[in-house]
Amino acid sequence: MSTPQPQAQDQAYILGHSERELVRLERQAALFADLTRDILERAGLERGMRVLDVGCGVGDVSLIAADIVGPDGAVIGLDPSQAALSVARARAQAKSLDISFVPGTLEATDIPADIDAVTGRFLLLHMADPGAALAGLAKRLKPGTLVNFIEFDISTSYALPALPLLHECIERIGEVYRRSGRTADMGASLYPAYRAAGLAPEMIGLTRISNDQDVDGFEFIVESTRSLMPAMEALGIAGAAEIGIETLHERLIDEAQASDDPCIFYPRLVGAWARVS
């Protein structure tokens, strides 16, 4: 596969690829692994398929896909970040899985002719024009290829009773994407993006729900905030002192535990899939 300009794409990517961000990706993925597998299977991934995972990051979706397609199938993970690909390779090797992780971008990489399915999670959110990106991809796929994307609707995350600090954190995260000209609720926007690409998607929305004991969930919010802090400051959304990142985890837990047994709704995960005609 050819890899024209991974560096240029990399610079526009708002979360960055620090070591800490790559660990965050892995932990975030653990929270959504079961829902992701559910979507991949509903979409039609099955044994023996050859799957391309675009924007694979540290390889979490690739690992699930490899488990579904089994040894008779094949998975290729594609990402512009060499740092992320190195981690992904090591993780696949540790599980004795034969996954190819290659550098490249959704927009500019040649897709091998024998690919049966393309999947991608938490990627279109980072695109200035997801519909155009999807249309460009669909044109490069042979008829019958399955196209599956999974995205969050950030604004759907909330707690009952309301937790103001948690709400503020989620608002700030969404605002980074909105002010950067990205789609914070990319899950809901999958439908118009697929339609712009001439595809008629089937879709599903799934929500992880937890309570005040969900330490991992609060960590997900804190680490997402940490990775987006440079953008929050640059875009004038909040400064370091206001965010108070070093105490944020503790304050989120304290807020939840001082509340009246809150029920916490994670951002809705939306899966869409269609076959190229």
Ligand SMILES: C[S@@+](CC[C@H](N)C(=O)[O-])C[C@H]1O[C@@H](n2cnc3c(N)ncnc32)[C@H](O)[C@@H]1O
């Ligand atoms: C939020 S991460 C998601 C990683 C993985 N899909 C997951 O769900 O854990 C988004 C990934 O997309 C990659 N990326 C950014 N721009 C891209 C592009 N134009 N084409 C392909 N991947 C891209 C980033 O390097 C990053 O690894």
